[in-house]
Amino acid sequence: MAALVGLEGDTTHLEEALTHPSFSNERRDLPDNQRLEFLGDAVLGFCVGELLFKQQPNANEGVLTRMRAQLVSAEALCLWAREHELAKALRLGRGAEAAGLGDATNVLADAVEALVAAVFLERGLDAARALCSRIAEPALRGISPELDPKSELQERLQAQSGVAPSYELVETDGPAHDRSFRVEVRHQGVLLGEGRGKSKRAAERAAAAQALSQLVSPDAPDEEGP
Structure with missing residues (x-):
């Protein structure tokens, strides 16, 4: 996962991004990924908005807003997460793992947003922009400026x-x-x-x-x- 997102050698934010709250609850000394998820949501929204602005020069504000909502939705983020088997890298608590939450849509989507934040903090906006583009690519192939x-x-x-x-x-x-x-x-x-x-x-x-x-x-x- 470190190589996939470009964080080789930087483990602090990467490990935090992959730590589900259920794991942190069992290990009180470890932070979970919720703060990174908060930041990553904002970075992802900006980067995907910028991407659409450049790729859809004839789309108006309403169309761009709808397209961005589709690209940053939990379902879209999971396309990328499942393609790259993100669930295998997540740190889950015993109960959450037994319940199969590692493949839950919201859990995977939260982890993707946290990874975006980790890259932003460690490598800067350009690296985060590149990662967001790769994350959005699978869903981008399946949407159009037409109304949902x-x-x-x-x-x-x-x-x-x-x-x-x-x-x-x-x-x-x-x-x-x-x-x-x-x-x-x-x-x-x-x-x-x-x-x-x-x-x-x-x-x-x-x-x-x-x-x-x-x-x-x-x-x-x-x-x-x-």
Whole structure:
């Protein structure tokens, strides 16, 4: 992991970035990665925003904001974390390890942000910028400036009625390290769709996509009666 992020020989911040709070709770003399996660979140947001600003010269503020949110989401960070087997490098408490939390989405995403902070502190902004670019690359290949389903659904419904849709978590399945969520989306009390995902955000997007597929396009001509 040290070679992957460019921190060979610098172990203090690297070890801290890979230390889950459950491990620190068992070893009171060791700091966990939560402070680094806080800093890394800010550095990652800046670097990814800068990357999009340069790569998407025709995108407006709203589009750039949506794209950045997708690239720094927990799901996107986990693409990179799982590709590089970050879970194997994490230091977890015995209970957390037994529960399989090393592969949990939020645990991996927090560790990625902490690694960004460690690189920023040890190597500076340019090194952190390069790491953030590599982290964002897998997710960047799968997004476009087009609206994501949640944003598109909200814009369409608000344009029609002035009222945004609402999302409700109705079911959670699976062990802590492999959760599955089911979400329903409603508009003015009417059920429009439902979706499942490995995170609530992913389930909400799936529900919005189903709702969009069932909505009649406002531009479609009315059917003529007999």
